[in-house]
Amino acid sequence: MDAQAWEKVDELIDKNQTKTIKDLFAEDPKRAERFSLEAAGWFLDYSKNRIDAATMKALVKLAEKANLKAEIEKMFTGKKINATEGRAVLHTALRNLDPKAKIKVDGKDVMPGVRKVLAQMGDFADTVRRGQWKGWTGKRIKYVVNIGIGGSDLGPVMANIALTPYAKRSLKFFFVSNVDSTHLAETLREVKADQTLFIVASKTFTTQETMSNAEAAKAWLVKELKDKKAVAKHFVAVSTAAKEVADFGIDTKNMFGFWDWVGGRYSLPSAIGLSLMIAIGRTNYKKLLRGYYKMDRHFRTARFERNMPVILALLGILYHNGYGAESYCVLPYDQYLSRFPAYLQQMDMESNGKCVTKDGEKVTYTTGPIEWGEPGTNGQHSFYQLIHQGTHLIPCDFIGCARTHNPIGDLHDKLMANLFAQTEALAFGKTAEECRKEGVDEKLVPFKTFEGNKPTNTLLTDELTPETLGALVALYEHKVFVQGVIWNVYSYDQWGVQLGKVLAKGVLSDLVAKKPSGRHDASTNQLIARYRRAVGR
Numbered sequence: 126m127d128a129q130a131w132e133k134v135d136e137l138i139d140k141n142q143t144k145t146i147k148d149l150f151a152e153d154p155k156r157a158e159r160f161s162l163e164a165a166g167w168f169l170d171y172s173k174n175r176i177d178a179a180t181m182k183a184l185v186k187l188a189e190k191a192n193l194k195a196e197i198e199k200m201f202t203g204k205k206i207n208a209t210e211g212r213a214v215l216h217t218a219l220r221n222l223d224p225k226a227k228i229k230v231d232g233k234d235v236m237p238g239v240r241k242v243l244a245q246m247g248d249f250a251d252t253v254r255r256g257q258w259k260g261w262t263g264k265r266i267k268y269v270v271n272i273g274i275g276g277s278d279l280g281p282v283m284a285n286i287a288l289t290p291y292a293k294r295s296l297k298f299f300f301v302s303n304v305d306s307t308h309l310a311e312t313l314r315e316v317k318a319d320q321t322l323f324i325v326a327s328k329t330f331t332t333q334e335t336m337s338n339a340e341a342a343k344a345w346l347v348k349e350l351k352d353k354k355a356v357a358k359h360f361v362a363v364s365t366a367a368k369e370v371a372d373f374g375i376d377t378k379n380m381f382g383f384w385d386w387v388g389g390r391y392s393l394p395s396a397i398g399l400s401l402m403i404a405i406g407r408t409n410y411k412k413l414l415r416g417y418y419k420m421d422r423h424f425r426t427a428r429f430e431r432n433m434p435v436i437l438a439l440l441g442i443l444y445h446n447g448y449g450a451e452s453y454c455v456l457p458y459d460q461y462l463s464r465f466p467a468y469l470q471q472m473d474m475e476s477n478g479k480c481v482t483k484d485g486e487k488v489t490y491t492t493g494p495i496e497w498g499e500p501g502t503n504g505q506h507s508f509y510q511l512i513h514q515g516t517h518l519i520p521c522d523f524i525g526c527a528r529t530h531n532p533i534g535d536l537h538d539k540l541m542a543n544l545f546a547q548t549e550a551l552a553f554g555k556t557a558e559e560c561r562k563e564g565v566d567e568k569l570v571p572f573k574t575f576e577g578n579k580p581t582n583t584l585l586t587d588e589l590t591p592e593t594l595g596a597l598v599a600l601y602e603h604k605v606f607v608q609g610v611i612w613n614v615y616s617y618d619q620w621g622v623q624l625g626k627v628l629a630k631g632v633l634s635d636l637v638a639k640k641p642s643g644r645h646d647a648s649t650n651q652l653i654a655r656y657r658r659a660v661g662r
């Protein structure tokens with residue numbers, strides 16, 4: 126992070142210390158308008174923040190000093206910005222709907238491959254949706270089970286729930302991720318083998334959890350249908366690893382490929398979205414891509430002062446580095462977005478949870494905020510208390526849709542009233558004086574006073590559709606990118622995840638060995654011994 130540019134931001138924080146959000150609104154009647162903008166179907170009101178024009182200018186300078194413009198171009202044009210893995214970062218190519226686009230990696234245009242896989246997915250999704258894809262006994266598919274984990278699970282799960290109103294309801298979708306056998310067992314109780322399609326979604330096709338679940342599902346299917354050949358009719362793969370897919374017994378004709386330049390947590394618009402495409406159909410899927418594409422173009426072309434992902438990123442940095450806010454909260458007021466916070470959690474925390482700069486030096490500032498959240502209004506009845514009156518500063522993003530897919534009486538008005546009221550209360554609070562005017566007993570005044578001055582962003586769209594969902598995901602993807610650029614960290618590797626994949630193998634061998642090696646620390650050895658005793662080994 127550029128020290129000089131940051132110093133300026135810091136100075137302004139100090140200077141404005143005494144001004145609250147309430148004061149800022151009182152000073153400038155045009156503030157709401159001034160600090161709002163529209164992009165790709167989303168309206169962002171960021172006026173309820175501890176900012177003024179000078180702070181925003183200083184923050185934009187920070188982005189400029191990080192060469193953000195050039196970095197954005199490097200990503201969009203396929204430069205190998207994931208240097209620790211020697212890879213390009215091109216999830217934007219997956220939704221580039223310009224028929225003339227050419228994007229080269231190692232001298233080869235990736236776009237023909239992107240279009241080909243998309244068409245292959247569309248054809249396959251059609252055959253399943255129309256009942257033309259027959260299982261081993263000749264029955265049509267009714268159940269689709271996606272087996273994958275992390276980036277090969279969270280996106281499809283989140284989007285499958287989000288786009289329920291667009292899904293073919295005669296098909297039932299399940300997502301098995303955890304290596305806890307309960308996850309698979311409970312799913313298999315819900316489906317019938319002869320009507321089930323398993324999608325094994327794994328970029329590497331070596332991930333322990335996914336491969337173990339896929340092998341177990343295969344064994345179950347063969348047992349149920351009493352023929353090994355049935356596997357070809359009930360298993361397809363989404364992967365970059367053709368050999369491993371063939372070794373598993375899946376016909377590579379039924380493999381949907383993607384590329385090493387698609388990071389797991391950015392892979393929803395790749396073939397990893399196959400289950401989603403089967404659910405919503407190729408036309409709606411294309412609309413999802415269109416939404417992504419609109420936000421991509423906005424991000425690539427808008428000046429920073431009017432660039433939604435850049436603004437969200439800069440505000441995040443202001444609170445994280447300037448005010449010491451360790452976490453931020455994402456609060457969708459839409460039940461269909463119930464898994465959106467979990468999806469963002471991976472996107473943000475796996476990308477910027479890094480403590481070493483691109484030069485291999487330890488960072489001298491904090492990076493990667495903790496991201497969390499729940500749908501409203503549920504959260505209001507649990508953790509909002511701490512946001513309103515606790516000792517931590519937790520900036521929040523509120524997300525709402527003007528129209529509901531399920532109008533029932535005035536429920537939706539009530540939902541949205543809660544959203545708006547929360548941002549109002551968080552920003553403006555309630556003074557002791559106001560409490561007294563309401564007749565609050567003097568003894569209770571300190572407890573019923575709300576400091577306010579809590580920053581929020583509000584994101585509104587007319588309706589949650591495939592297009593607006595795509596734009597929303599892209600908005601946060603690019604926000605995370607911008608923060609990674611400013612913090613000067615590599616956002617597209619995940620060595621911590623890789624470590625987990627290796628560590629468990631060593632322990633597993635000791636859980637099952639005739640005699641454990643005893644090579645771990647005393648605590649781990651004790652836990653292994655206790656487990657072995659309990660299971661009779």
Ligand code: G6Q
Pocket residue numbers: 274275276277326327328329330331332335388389390391475619622
């Ligand atoms: C995402 C991470 C990680 C990954 C899973 C699954 O960016 O790399 O969450 O997606 O570990 O990996 P596979 O798709 O290779 O099974």
